[in-house]
Amino acid sequence: MRRLLSLSALGLLAALAGCEPAPEGKPITRMEIGKGDDDTAAAPAAQATQNQAVMAEGSACSTTEFEGxxxxxxxxxxxxxxxxTAxxxxxxxxxxxxxxxSQSVDQASVAFAMNGGEFERGGRPIxxxxxxxxxxxxxxREDGSGNFYLKPNGVFYGSGGAWEIRTADRFYSTIGARPDFGMQSGPMLVIDGELHPGIQKNGPSRALRNGVGISADGKAHFVISDTPISFGQLARFFRDELKTPNALYLDSNLSSLWDPGTARLDVNGALGPLIIVERDNGASE
Structure with missing residues (x-):
């Protein structure tokens, strides 16, 4: 797993190091899970647009309600x-x-896009x-404070149409070939069908949050709350409703979605890495 960075990767790192502070990224969350989030910043009004009540034609997204x-x-x-990733x-x-x-791509090619994992100032991924x-x-694989370092954290990665989520340690010990895309975040929400042991059942913290899980049929399920949610509720939704054996937390408060099918485009603050889901031109939906 220890490989030298390519010239293009080094170039991007250099650009990130020298980029202007605006747009400024979000420092890693320095708080314990389920405690102390700035819930006032997570009001539903932070969303740029309202959701559709049902899945609209041409959209891969739908709304639902879980535990209120x-x-x-x-x-x-x-x-x-x-x-x-982008x-x-x-x-x-x-x-x-x-x-x-959205202004840099052919919008017709994008099914939806979402913010990825946490990041440092300037947008550099953590x-x-x-x-x-x-x-x-x-x-x-270091230790530290905050949600990212509440072990186990994990990696969402894949190549072609094969996508997986593994804990960081398992990823390190089992993955040899570099995937087409990958991003580390934390904590894991669901691990082999069980909730992360450090997540409170229903902690007092409420925020707009998002995560991703992979179901047994290989589909990737992206979830973003449109009203404040606790870590426990989000984790249970993946485990109990979506039946995803593994699910990974992505971020909070800045959690954002672009769904061209419903013209939803959230503007909740400066973001870092993005996850882009594109339509496969060789497939028919």
Whole structure:
């Protein structure tokens, strides 16, 4: 797993190191899970647009309610979609928002996009990050404070239409070939069908949060809360409703979604790495 960075990866790192502070990324959350989040910043009004009541034609997303919380659930199907990560444009300038990214691509090719894992100021991802087969940041197996370091954390990764989520330690010990995309975040929400042992059943912290899980049929399920939610509720939704054996927390308060099918484009603050779900031109939906 220890490989030298390619020239292109080094170039992106240099660009990130020298980029202007705006748009400014979010420092890693320095708090214990389920405690102390800035819940006032997580009001539903932070969403730029309202959700559709049902899955609209041409959208991979739908709304649902779980334990009194409104959620948007988007499905990436390997038969119809491909997933990639995106951080910066060709000049190394961090996109910083879904709006900025949307202006750089053929919008008809995108099924939906969501913010990825946590990041440092300037947008640099915290932990393992691979884009288009290039490793930009190495796997982080160190100890630390905050949600990212509540072990086990994990890696969401894949190549082609095969996607997985593994704990960081398992990823390190079992994965040899570099995936097409990958990003590390934390904590894990569900591990082999069990809730993360450090997550409170229903802690007092409430925030807009998002995560991703992989179901037994290989589909990737992306969930973002449209009203404040606890860690425990989000984890239970993945385990009990979506039946995903493994699920990974992505972020909170800045959690954002772009769904071209419903014209939803959230603007909740400066972002770092993005997860892009694209339509597979070779497949018919």
């Amino acid at each position: 919380v409104v959620l948007t659930h988007c499905i990436a199907d390997p038969a119809n979609h491909r997933i990639r 951080l910066a444009d060709g000049d190394g300038k961090v996109f910083g928002s879904l709006d900025s990214f 932990g393992y990050y691979v884009e288009a087969g290039e490793r930009i940041v190495e796997l982080d």
